[in-house]
Amino acid sequence: MKLVLLIAVFFGATSITVAQKPASPAGKAAPATAEPKGRNIPITLTPLKNCKVYLGSYYGKSKALVDSAYLNEKSQGVFKGSTKLTGGIYFVVSPQYTIQFELLMDKDQHFSIVADTAFKERAQITGSRENDLYKAYSAFMNEKGPRKAQLDAQYAAAKTKEDSARLAKEITQVGKEISDYQNNVIKTQPKSMLAMLFNTLKRPEAPAIPVVNGKKDSTYPYRYVKEHYWDNVSFEDDRLLRTPFFEPKLDDYFKNLVSPEPDSVIEEVKYILLSARPGKEIYPYLLTKFTNKYMNPEFMGQDKVFIYLFENFYAKGDTTLLNPASRKTVIERAYSMMANQLGQAAPALDLTDTTGATKSLYTIKSPFTFVVFWDPNCGHCKEEVPRLDSLYKSKWKSKGVTVYSVNIYENEIPAWKKFIKEKSLSPDWIQAYETKEAKTAVEKAGKPNFRQLYDIYKTPTMYLLDKDKHIIAKMLSLEQFDDLIEAKRKAMK
Numbered sequence: 488m489k490l491v492l493l494i495a496v497f498f499g500a501t502s503i504t505v506a507q508k509p510a511s512p513a514g515k516a517a518p519a520t521a522e523p524k525g526r527n528i529p530i531t532l533t534p535l536k537n538c539k540v541y542l543g544s545y546y547g548k549s550k551a552l553v554d555s556a557y558l559n560e561k562s563q564g565v566f567k568g569s570t571k572l573t574g575g576i577y578f579v580v581s582p583q584y585t586i587q588f589e590l591l592m593d594k595d596q597h598f599s600i601v602a603d604t605a606f607k608e609r610a611q612i613t614g615s616r617e618n619d620l621y622k623a624y625s626a627f628m629n630e631k632g633p634r635k636a637q638l639d640a641q642y643a644a645a646k647t648k649e650d651s652a653r654l655a656k657e658i659t660q661v662g663k664e665i666s667d668y669q670n671n672v673i674k675t676q677p678k679s680m681l682a683m684l685f686n687t688l689k690r691p692e693a694p695a696i697p698v699v700n701g702k703k704d705s706t707y708p709y710r711y712v713k714e715h716y717w718d719n720v721s722f723e724d725d726r727l728l729r730t731p732f733f734e735p736k737l738d739d740y741f742k743n744l745v746s747p748e749p750d751s752v753i754e755e756v757k758y759i760l761l762s763a764r765p766g767k768e769i770y771p772y773l774l775t776k777f778t779n780k781y782m783n784p785e786f787m788g789q790d791k792v793f794i795y796l797f798e799n800f801y802a803k804g805d806t807t808l809l810n811p812a813s814r815k816t817v818i819e820r821a822y823s824m825m826a827n828q829l830g831q832a833a834p835a836l837d838l839t840d841t842t843g844a845t846k847s848l849y850t851i852k853s854p855f856t857f858v859v860f861w862d863p864n865c866g867h868c869k870e871e872v873p874r875l876d877s878l879y880k881s882k883w884k885s886k887g888v889t890v891y892s893v894n895i896y897e898n899e900i901p902a903w904k905k906f907i908k909e910k911s912l913s914p915d916w917i918q919a920y921e922t923k924e925a926k927t928a929v930e931k932a933g934k935p936n937f938r939q940l941y942d943i944y945k946t947p948t949m950y951l952l953d954k955d956k957h958i959i960a961k962m963l964s965l966e967q968f969d970d971l972i973e974a975k976r977k978a979m980k
Contacts, residue, residue, distance in 0.1 A: 526554075526596035528566040532579065532587070533603045535562055541580040542566050544573075544592070545731045547772060552580065571596050573768060574680060575729020579610075591617040592729075593680045617680045620672065624681060627668055635661045673719075683726060687733055691715040713744045722762040728769045734776075749791040752781075756792060760800065771808045774800060782820055787962050788829045797821035823942040826935070833858070833956045834940035838893060838919035841904060846891075846919045853889040854954050854979070855972060860893045860937075861947040863902040868947050874965055875949075876912050882969065884915065886976060894920040895943060 532540055535558050542554040553572060556564035574593040578586045581604065588607045590600070598614035612618040638661060642654040669685040676682050693708035717740075720727070727733040745755050756777050763770045774796070781792035797817065806814045826834050836848035836858070848856070859875060861868040872892075879890055890913070894903040897920055907918060921929075921937065929936050941948060951960040951968055953975075960971050 523595075523597045524571075525569045526567060526571055528596060528598060528600065529563065530556055530558075530566060530579070530600040531561070531563050531602070532558060532600075533562045535582070535604065536560055538582045540564065540582065541584075542572075542577055543580050543586070544575055544577045544729045547728060547734045547776075548731075550578075553577075573729055574726040576684075576731065577729070591615070591621050591680045593617045593726075620676060620679055620681045624668070624672070628665070631661055631665055635665070680726070683724065684730060686719040687727060687730060687736065689718070690736070691718070709744070716740055716744060722759055722773075723764070723766040723769065725766050725768040728772055747786045747789065749788050752789060752792050753795045756781075756796070757799075774805060774808065778817065782817075784962075787960060790824050790962075791828060794821060794824055794828070819939070820942070820944070822935070823939045823944075826940045827942055827950070827958060827961065829958055829960070831958055833950065833952050833958050834937065836891065836893070836919070836937060838937075839922050839925070840917060840919045841907070846917050848891055849956055851889050851891065851917075851956075852954075854887040855883075855959075855975070856889050856891055856952040856956065857883070857968070858891045858893070858941075858950040858952065859947050860895050860941060860943050860949075862895055863899055863906040865946045869906075871947050871965065872906075872912070873910050876910065876916075878965055878969060879913055879916075883972065884913070886972060888972065890916040892916045892918050893937070894918070895938065895946065897921055897923050897926060 528542075530540065537558065537560065539555050539557055541552045542556070543550055543552045545551075554566045554568060556566045558564040571594060572592055574591075576589055577592045578589045579600070579602070580586055587604060588602060588610045590610075590612055595615060595617070598612060598618070600610060600612055602610035612622075635658065638654055638658045642651060642658060645651040645654055672679065673682045673685055691712050693712050695708075696703050696705055697707055698704070741752070741755065745751060760770070760773060760777070763773050778793065778796055781789050781796065784790050784792070798821075801809075801817055801821070806817065809817060833848065837845055840846045848858070857875075857879075859872070861872055863869075875890070879888065883890075892912075894900070896903075900920065903918075903920065906912075912918075926936065937943075941950065949961065949963070949965075949968065950958055951963075951971065953959050959975065960968060963971070
């Protein structure tokens with residue numbers, strides 16, 4: 488059974504037999520020795536012979552193979568290297584890439600493993616203090632885990648209030664016994680791997696709503712959980728990355744406890760990254776995770792978080808953590824996004840319409856201007872642009888919305904004009920594109936083009952501007968744009 492099941496409160500466990508190192512002879516102290524360097528982990532895995540087996544670990548939400556050992560005729564091999572592996576939850580993998588069993592890996596990486604593929608749960612680990620602790624806990628969970636599962640099933644099938652109450656009390660008691668065991672490990676073995684895992688798994692329970700000066704403080708449980716969510720978790724600990732539950736816990740934190748408002752996200756990201764900076768592996772991992780998340784954010788305006796990351800981390804030297812292709816992407820996207828943040832004035836557009844006349848964005852006099860960049864050959868555009876036209880004709884035109892429509896490819900003029908005609912797009916729209924001559928002139932001048940200024944990396948890309956051409960919204964669905972226009976109109980009355 489996987490170790491994550493052994494640690495989690497609601498699961499049972501199967502045991503791994505851990506043998507102690509031979510004790511020193513009575514009356515004689517063990518000689519002081521320097522900590523062994525590197526790793527040396529002999530393994531006997533029957534009945535496998537004359538083949539490779541692997542040592543793997545968790546890596547965020549993924550798994551990775553980190554070492555291999557060749558098993559001889561006696562099923563014996565060694566995981567060996569001049570450097571130590573990062574501590575965490577590891578597993579032995581068969582030649583067919585199936586996980587056999589898991590183990591804990593900390594700084595003492597000179598121990599041995601004896602196991603059989605037919606009896607994975609009986610794997611013996613000799614010489615590892617961390618796995619000694621794990622053995623004791625797994626034996627405890629072999630008793631409590633199945634009992635907890637049995638009570639849960641009975642509670643779900645309970646038919647009377649009395650039975651439900653009785654079973655709920657028993658479930659609470661078993662949960663308390665498991666929690667007490669974990670807390671005792673944390674107290675008595677605070678520097679152990681198991682204590683670190685328990686601390687990482689912990690999620691504070693929301694307290695009851697208190698009454699202050701005769702009024703209920705309904706926000707207190709939320710504040711309490713948020714303030715204690717990361718108690719005793721050190722973000723610089725690279726071992727966190729080698730567990731399967733740290734990253735899901737982090738994701739849940741941002742989903743359920745952090746306001747999606749960009750400035751709130753920035754404060755959280757800043758604290759976590761600065762705390763993690765000493766970590767050799769976890770810091771670049773977290774920086775990359777946040778970069779990917781907010782370069783293409785779930786919520787409008789959260790690209791501000793990516794700009795923060797660029798200005799405060801990448802622009803100050805952390806681009807060295809990236810390969811050349813990623814570095815180029817991060818820099819280009821950052822400069823593109825800087826030009827179109829919410830509340831800023833939209834970049835100027837002086838493009839050519841279907842008749843050859845220049846149409847300037849800033850000459851439009853409307854309460855709202857909707858700017859859409861699209862490609863007549865884009866499948867999604869072929870669906871969204873006609874929907875936009877229908878919305879414009881039925882609602883937006885009467886509300887004072889002007890549509891500035893841009894074909895992003897100057898070599899697709901025939902297809903563009905054909906699409907406009909076939910779909911009967913409103914003649915009130917401004918239909919424009921950038922000529923080859925204008926594009927060349929911008930390139931020669933070394934200026935950013937409209938694709939960069941409006942961060943057009945997919946089509947259609949849409950923006951809503953106010954009467955002063957400041958950006959109100961972007962990256963929304965047409966329905967969300969519609970709701971926002973209505974809300975803005977009501978606010979203006």
